[in-house]
Amino acid sequence: MKIRIAAFVLVSIAIYFGIAAGLILFGTPGKAPPPRERPAFDELLFDYSALPKLRRYKARDGSTLEYRYYPSASDRALVLLHGSGWHSRYFLPLAKFISGQDLAKVYTPDLRGHGHHPKRRGDVGYIGQYEDDLADLIDEIRRRHAPRSIVVGGHSSGGGLAIRFAGSRYGKLADAYLLLAPFLKYNAPTVRERSGGWATPYTGRIIGLTMLNNVGIHLFDNLKAIEFNLPEAYRDGTETLAYTHRLNTAYAPADYTSDLAAMTGPLKVIVGAADEVFSAAEFAPAITPYAEADITLIPDVTHIGGVVGPEVRPVVAAWLNQLK
Numbered sequence: 001m002k003i004r005i006a007a008f009v010l011v012s013i014a015i016y017f018g019i020a021a022g023l024i025l026f027g028t029p030g031k032a033p034p035p036r037e038r039p040a041f042d043e044l045l046f047d048y049s050a051l052p053k054l055r056r057y058k059a060r061d062g063s064t065l066e067y068r069y070y071p072s073a074s075d076r077a078l079v080l081l082h083g084s085g086w087h088s089r090y091f092l093p094l095a096k097f098i099s100g101q102d103l104a105k106v107y108t109p110d111l112r113g114h115g116h117h118p119k120r121r122g123d124v125g126y127i128g129q130y131e132d133d134l135a136d137l138i139d140e141i142r143r144r145h146a147p148r149s150i151v152v153g154g155h156s157s158g159g160g161l162a163i164r165f166a167g168s169r170y171g172k173l174a175d176a177y178l179l180l181a182p183f184l185k186y187n188a189p190t191v192r193e194r195s196g197g198w199a200t201p202y203t204g205r206i207i208g209l210t211m212l213n214n215v216g217i218h219l220f221d222n223l224k225a226i227e228f229n230l231p232e233a234y235r236d237g238t239e240t241l242a243y244t245h246r247l248n249t250a251y252a253p254a255d256y257t258s259d260l261a262a263m264t265g266p267l268k269v270i271v272g273a274a275d276e277v278f279s280a281a282e283f284a285p286a287i288t289p290y291a292e293a294d295i296t297l298i299p300d301v302t303h304i305g306g307v308v309g310p311e312v313r314p315v316v317a318a319w320l321n322q323l324k
Contacts, residue, residue, distance in 0.1 A: 023208030167259030
């Protein structure tokens with residue numbers, strides 16, 4: 001009997017690892033179909049001449065990471081986390097408005113693996129490193145400016161990272177959360193097919209690598225897990241067009257339902273009703289069962305327009321003004 005049980009266990013283990021190996025090796029996407037609707041990348045083409053210079057701070061692993069700072073007389077700090085494939089530059093109009101109206105001092109980091117000077121573009125050192133980096137940036141902000149309160153916000157995948165942060169051991173470092181069209185999960189009801197033609201995930205490989213991660217194996221986390229379809233006309237060498245599995249995993253909520261439930265402060269969610277990447281109408285039913293959220297859909301606003309467009313600014317201002 002014991003021999004049969006041992007044999008069954010060994011066979012089950014072999015099948016588990018065999019499936020994982022097959023998915024990792026062969027779970028890459030074929031040729032992607034033409035996207036029905038891409039994000040309106042032309043909305044990123046505006047005057048960046050007022051962009052603040054990059055500043056630096058030290059992370060706990062000794063790495064030097066970069067961020068932009070928008071000063072204000074406010075004693076509130078707002079950290080805005082950029083979306084996938086890009087970096088903090090496109091927050092300029094929103095961050096300049098918020099700081100100029102003395103609603104908050106604004107900090108926009110170039111997340112590890114992104115921006116002008118990444119050590120390893122499209123990669124991080126380990127799953128969970130982004131939470132550590134964000135906690136280190138908050139420590140830097142407190143040392144420099146001693147804010148009365150800290151709001152953590154983000155757009156798209158940056159919003160997903162903010163949700164992940166809320167569910168981490170650092171969640172109480174933030175007093176409130178501002179999510180702009182946040183990524184919840186690859187199969188969440190909010191996500192359109194292939195993110196509206198923007199992203200091509202290696203779904204099979206991600207599943208296989210996750211199976212290995214679930215049993216503590218991270219040896220292959222450096223493999224490519226997702227690519228981004230940014231047209232050539234919008235590239236300048238600072239974009240990041242592919243992520244490893246560990247970066248892709250580190251960027252998303254661990255479990256958006258429990259991460260949202262862990263939020264203790266006010267939560268604002270803003271989505272453009274014309275978002276090409278996410279289904280705007282699905283955010284309320286996806287979020288409100290787990291968190292008390294103030295959700296605003298802005299008519300005729302796109303995924304990128306929900307950050308760079310003028311329509312989002314009074315919505316953000318009204319919410320920040322009513323915070324304690």
